[in-house]
Amino acid sequence: xxxxxxxxxxxxxxxxxxxxSCKGSGYSFPSYWIGWVRQMPGKGLxxxxxxxxxxxxxxxxxxxxGQVTISADKSIGTAYLQWSSxxxxxxxxxxxxxxxxxxxxxxxxxxxxxxxxxMVTVSS
Amino acid sequence: xxxxxxxxSSLSASVGDRVTITCRASQSISSYLNWYQQKPGKAPKLLIxxxxxxxGGVPSRFSGGGSGTDFTLTISSLQPDxxxxxxxxQSYSTPRALTFGPGTKVDIK
Numbered sequence: 764x765x766x767x768x769x770x771x772x773x774x775x776x777x778x779x780x781x782x783x784s785c786k787g788s789g790y791s792f793p794s795y796w797i798g799w800v801r802q803m804p805g806k807g808l809x810x811x812x813x814x815x816x817x818x819x820x821x822x823x824x825x826x827x828x829g830q831v832t833i834s835a836d837k838s839i840g841t842a843y844l845q846w847s848s849x850x851x852x853x854x855x856x857x858x859x860x861x862x863x864x865x866x867x868x869x870x871x872x873x874x875x876x877x878x879x880x881x882m883v884t885v886s887s
Numbered sequence: 888x889x890x891x892x893x894x895x896s897s898l899s900a901s902v903g904d905r906v907t908i909t910c911r912a913s914q915s916i917s918s919y920l921n922w923y924q925q926k927p928g929k930a931p932k933l934l935i936x937x938x939x940x941x942x943g944g945v946p947s948r949f950s951g952g953g954s955g956t957d958f959t960l961t962i963s964s965l966q967p968d969x970x971x972x973x974x975x976x977q978s979y980s981t982p983r984a985l986t987f988g989p990g991t992k993v994d995i996k
Contacts, residue, residue, distance in 0.1 A: 810976075813985075822982040824983055873936040874976075
């Protein structure tokens with residue numbers, strides 16, 4: 764079964780660092796992009812960025828460039844989203860997602876496999 | 888970057904109603920438009936891709952249409968399981984800018 768399993772909920776203080784994970788299984792992890800999506804409490808979905816684990820090509824939404832780091836370790840089939848200094852405004856649910864087709868990016872990409880989400884709470 | 892809007896932002900409907908949600912792009916995106924359903928506490932679920940193609944396993948009461956800048960998601964006969972929030976997402980742009988619409992919440996009248 765193809766699935767993405769995300770790491771568990773986190774509670775952090777402002778200024779702390781954090782790295783959450785998204786582990787893919789049941790498919791060739793290096794061959795499929797992995798995207799990250801933020802959902803703040805009671806709000807909509809926001810596209811954060813995407814990585815191709817095969818060569819670590821990473822693209823960030825302008826809104827998130829410089830705010831987070833997306834990475835992947837293809838040897839263990841895991842993608843990551845990390846913060847160096849969390850803010851209260853980073854409190855949100857974070858989802859990873861995989862597109863339906865493998866290979867390099869193409870127009871019309873469709874995300875049909877989603878992780879269960881990781882809730883990040885930042886509070887003093 | 889391409890901006891996406893949806894209307895209405897919310898609607899109340901009854902079981903059996905026909906429901907239509909509209910999504911508009913700020914520039915032409917051809918048919919590169921996907922629809923997702925999200926229930927509270929759950930990950931989004933793909934319903935429709937390429938504007939009108941039904942994802943496998945999705946009931947046929949869901950349909951999508953449109954091209955260019957204007958798109959619709961129609962539920963022909965609303966069922967109890969359909970009360971959720973629906974998002975459109977354009978996949979025309981580069982990987983850094985796959986924007987979602989703001990969502991449409993469908994709840995029970």
